[in-house]
Amino acid sequence: xxxxxxxxxxxxxxxxxxxxxxxxxxxxxxxxxxxxxxxxxxxxxxxxxxxxxxxxxxxxxxxxxxxxxxxxxxxxxxxxxxxxxxxxxxxxxxxxxxxxxxxxxxxxxxxxxxxxxxxxxxxxxxxxxxxxxxxxxxxxxxxxxxxxxxxxxxxxxxxxxxxxxxxxxxxx
Amino acid sequence: xxxxxxxxxxxxxxxxxxxxxxxxxxxxxxxxxxxxxxxxxxxxxxxxxxxxxxxxxxxxxxxxxxxxxxxxxxxxxxxxxxxxxxxxxxxxxxxxxxxxxxxxxxxxxxxxxxxxxxxxxxxxxxxxxxxxxxxxxxxxxxxxxxxxxxxxxxxxxxxxxxxxxxxxxxxxxxxxxxxxxxxxxxxxxxxxxxxxxxxxxxxxxxxxxxxxxxxxxxxxxxxxxxxxxxxxxxxxxxxxxxxxxxxxxxxxxxxxxxxxxxxxxxxxxxxxxxxxxxxxxxxxxxxxxxxxxxxxxxxxxxxxxxxxxxxxxxxxxxxxxxxxxxxxxxxxxxxxxxxxxxxxxxxxxxxxxxxxxxxxxxxxxxxxxxxxxxxxxxxxxxxxxxxxxxxxxxx
Numbered sequence: 001x002x003x004x005x006x007x008x009x010x011x012x013x014x015x016x017x018x019x020x021x022x023x024x025x026x027x028x029x030x031x032x033x034x035x036x037x038x039x040x041x042x043x044x045x046x047x048x049x050x051x052x053x054x055x056x057x058x059x060x061x062x063x064x065x066x067x068x069x070x071x072x073x074x075x076x077x078x079x080x081x082x083x084x085x086x087x088x089x090x091x092x093x094x095x096x097x098x099x100x101x102x103x104x105x106x107x108x109x110x111x112x113x114x115x116x117x118x119x120x121x122x123x124x125x126x127x128x129x130x131x132x133x134x135x136x137x138x139x140x141x142x143x144x145x146x147x148x149x150x151x152x153x154x155x156x157x158x159x160x161x162x163x164x165x166x167x168x169x170x171x172x
Numbered sequence: 173x174x175x176x177x178x179x180x181x182x183x184x185x186x187x188x189x190x191x192x193x194x195x196x197x198x199x200x201x202x203x204x205x206x207x208x209x210x211x212x213x214x215x216x217x218x219x220x221x222x223x224x225x226x227x228x229x230x231x232x233x234x235x236x237x238x239x240x241x242x243x244x245x246x247x248x249x250x251x252x253x254x255x256x257x258x259x260x261x262x263x264x265x266x267x268x269x270x271x272x273x274x275x276x277x278x279x280x281x282x283x284x285x286x287x288x289x290x291x292x293x294x295x296x297x298x299x300x301x302x303x304x305x306x307x308x309x310x311x312x313x314x315x316x317x318x319x320x321x322x323x324x325x326x327x328x329x330x331x332x333x334x335x336x337x338x339x340x341x342x343x344x345x346x347x348x349x350x351x352x353x354x355x356x357x358x359x360x361x362x363x364x365x366x367x368x369x370x371x372x373x374x375x376x377x378x379x380x381x382x383x384x385x386x387x388x389x390x391x392x393x394x395x396x397x398x399x400x401x402x403x404x405x406x407x408x409x410x411x412x413x414x415x416x417x418x419x420x421x422x423x424x425x426x427x428x429x430x431x432x433x434x435x436x437x438x439x440x441x442x443x444x445x446x447x448x449x450x451x452x453x454x455x456x457x458x459x460x461x462x463x464x465x466x467x468x469x470x471x472x473x474x475x476x477x478x479x480x481x482x483x484x485x486x487x488x489x490x491x492x493x494x495x496x497x498x499x500x501x502x503x504x505x506x507x508x509x510x511x512x513x514x515x516x517x518x519x520x521x522x523x524x525x526x527x528x529x530x531x532x533x534x535x536x537x538x539x540x541x542x543x544x545x546x547x548x549x550x551x552x553x554x555x556x557x558x559x560x561x562x563x564x565x566x567x
Binding site (some may be wrong): 001003006009010011013014015019023024027030031034035038039043110 | 188191195201355357362364383384385386387388390414438439
């Protein structure tokens with residue numbers, strides 16, 4: 001276990017990254033996400049949060065991504081399909097955790113295997129949906145700001161209509 | 173009394189010191205060196221267990237070709253071959269070997285059952301699935317006749333393969349529960365033992381699928397009874413005092429003891445037991461501490477030699493002013509059991525334990541954990557346990 005010491009004398013123990021080498025390929029990513037989202041905020045002091053966060057980055061760099069890549073670059077179709085199936089689930093729940101796969105997506109989309117292609121398409125769509133959601137939120141924010149400026153008489157009606165139209169076009 | 177207890181703030185100083193000491197000792201205490209006159213068994217992985225089965229069967233076939241009268245050798249599990257290892261405080265199996273003959277009328281039924289169990293283990297391991305002892309019995313009711321026979325063959329098979337029963341993929345039915353500051357992995361799922369309500373997590377007998385992934389606990393408390401566990405769970409005891417609570421509703425089965433051993437070994441946490449103040453409670457503590465005679469061959473994987481008896485001690489009855497109305501007079505069986513315990517080498521070696529049992533024998537009284545309710549329902553969680561963990565009043 002990797003041990004972290006809290007300022008108040010408490011101890012946090014996290015599984016050693018070497019043990020994750022035998023885990024299913026997507027699980028280190030799930031673990032990183034779980035600890036970051038659920039546990040990290042409960043640890044209290046900033047120092048330990050930073051130390052644990054650095055350790056999670058270390059796991060991502062040394063275990064999670066290399067394992068994912070080794071499967072996707074390998075020739076075992078069953079393993080690739082299994083990995084993609086899990087990554088697809090992951091991309092639905094939290095698209096950011098599936099991002100390490102992006103550089104490999106183009107190759108996978110051109111793979112002759114139907115299952116691989118299908119999973120790659122689904123993952124790609126999930127990325128696009130997430131991207132669109134982000135863009136939409138950005139446009140909505142701008143539109144609200146312009147709306148306020150328009151109501152205050154600081155911009156013209158045309159300028160506000162233009163921003164609103166951009167937002168609605170993207171929404172549709 | 174309970175009102176006073178609520179105002180006290182316990183620092184768990186002695187428990188924290190013990191945890192610190194364990195962390196500093198770290199890996200040096202993890203390796204157990206067994207005495208030379210005892211057998212060593214391994215907690216094998218699936219493929220390794222399969223290899224041992226194939227080697228064993230190959231030997232039987234060789235003997236058939238060579239002599240036409242095959243035999244099987246396995247370590248004897250009789251009481252004369254059970255050795256108490258004083259240094260590690262464990263009950264272990266000695267090196268006496270017994271031979272079972274295929275061509276003997278006295279052992280034919282026994283060996284047929286044993287080979288059938290071996291065949292079932294092979295199937296379970298090849299398919300990578302698990303079965304309970306009850307299921308094994310029902311695979312061939314006519315052959316086994318009684319579950320006692322299939323259980324014995326299962327233990328013989330594990331001994332014969334020099335491995336743990338868990339490695340054979342034959343498991344006990346789930347029994348114990350665990351709750352508190354712990355996160356585990358069960359195959360592809362992450363389970364938070366703080367977020368399962370007061371019922372907690374049912375300890376899976378399929379421990380080969382379980383892995384400890386995170387914990388900020390500072391000690392483990394093993395509780396004999398469900399009722400006491402419920403009291404601690406309802407109080408969310410682990411929130412105020414960072415810990416892991418575990419109960420097996422009596423004597424811990426293989427899964428509970430193995431899980432406790434793993435928690436203690438991997439997290440280096442101090443472990444305490446909270447049992448009734450009676451000889452059976454002390455016996456339960458002893459099984460966690462140094463293993464049971466029946467499963468002595470796998471004691472190194474089941475026993476938690478650093479477990480401390482937190483309570484309820486006989487001397488606690490006066491120290492915490494437990495009223496006479498909730499003290500129960502010992503019966504003949506209790507007295508006999510207490511005397512038996514006092515004759516055990518591992519009790520004689522532990523003077524504090526010996527003196528508490530001697531006091532019980534002198535006073536001839538016992539009490540349940542629930543006796544503390546006479547001071548209010550919260551007394552156990554707000555005063556008794558935290559005070560003992562703070563002052564180091566344990567055996």
